[in-house]
Amino acid sequence: MPIRATVWGENVHEQKNKAVADNYPIGMHGQIAKLLGEDSNIVASTVTLQDPEHGMTVAKLDETDVLLWWGHAAHKDVDDAIVERVVERVWQGMGLIVLHSGHHSKVFKRLMGTPANLHWREAGERERIWVVNPGHPIAKGLGEYFELEFEEMYGEPFSVPEPLETVFVSWFQGGEVFRSGLTYRRGAGNIFYFRPGHETYPTYHDANVGKVLRNAVNWAFNADRHAELMKAPNTPVDKAIEHIVERGAKLSHHPK
Numbered sequence: 001m002p003i004r005a006t007v008w009g010e011n012v013h014e015q016k017n018k019a020v021a022d023n024y025p026i027g028m029h030g031q032i033a034k035l036l037g038e039d040s041n042i043v044a045s046t047v048t049l050q051d052p053e054h055g056m057t058v059a060k061l062d063e064t065d066v067l068l069w070w071g072h073a074a075h076k077d078v079d080d081a082i083v084e085r086v087v088e089r090v091w092q093g094m095g096l097i098v099l100h101s102g103h104h105s106k107v108f109k110r111l112m113g114t115p116a117n118l119h120w121r122e123a124g125e126r127e128r129i130w131v132v133n134p135g136h137p138i139a140k141g142l143g144e145y146f147e148l149e150f151e152e153m154y155g156e157p158f159s160v161p162e163p164l165e166t167v168f169v170s171w172f173q174g175g176e177v178f179r180s181g182l183t184y185r186r187g188a189g190n191i192f193y194f195r196p197g198h199e200t201y202p203t204y205h206d207a208n209v210g211k212v213l214r215n216a217v218n219w220a221f222n223a224d225r226h227a228e229l230m231k232a233p234n235t236p237v238d239k240a241i242e243h244i245v246e247r248g249a250k251l252s253h254h255p256k
């Protein structure tokens with residue numbers, strides 16, 4: 001069975017900015033899904049902020065193995081209950097790939113538990129993306145580095161928790177560096193943050209970026225779901241594995 005990838009697009013800049021609309025006539029989400037579709041092992045679909053429940057209905061999440069998230073201008077418009085629903089799915093094993101300005105999305109910040117702040121500059125600089133973990137599945141098929149001629153600069157410090165793995169480090173023409181490909185695990189969910197993807201540049205038409213995204217979907221996929229991780233069951237004294245006698249003080253009406 002192919003991996004079911006859902007691309008979540010904010011779809012706001014495409015409606016308001018001509019440069020973005022020209023770069024992405026089918027929407028950034030549409031172009032990202034197109035890149036994923038080049039892998040016969042991935043079936044990609046798209047949803048947007050404007051869809052009912054932001055496209056993150058229970059039914060849609062039920063058929064999502066890996067979720068990709070691009071947002072920027074409307075992070076605050078994402079309903080907190082939907083954020084919680086998405087986060088719970090990640091904890092249970094759904095893969096999550098957070099793209100570019102998605103570092104400030106409610107979903108990412110909730111999963112990181114940190115501000116996820118960084119330095120930035122919009123000057124159409126060259127970005128050189130170094131593969132610092134060549135054996136990693138997300139870097140499969142890439143050279144020592146690849147370049148994007150036009151990108152927004154993101155600079156360190158990036159206030160996220162220490163990652164599980166660092167796959168890419170970016171250098172920018174202005175001299176800054178940034179950890180641009182980071183992996184995390186939250187509960188049973190695999191998470192990948194990938195830096196490039198500013199809306200006014202043609203980043204999601206780049207062949208290497210496409211390769212990274214397809215690799216990342218394959219890496220993040222986990223066929224298992226662990227709904228039991230959402231529960232906190234009590235094990236009473238008479239169900240303890242070893243025989244124990246209850247002692248010490250406790251609340252007489254312990255909440256069940």
Ligand code: ZN
Pocket residue numbers: 100101152197198199
């Ligand atoms: Zn940007």
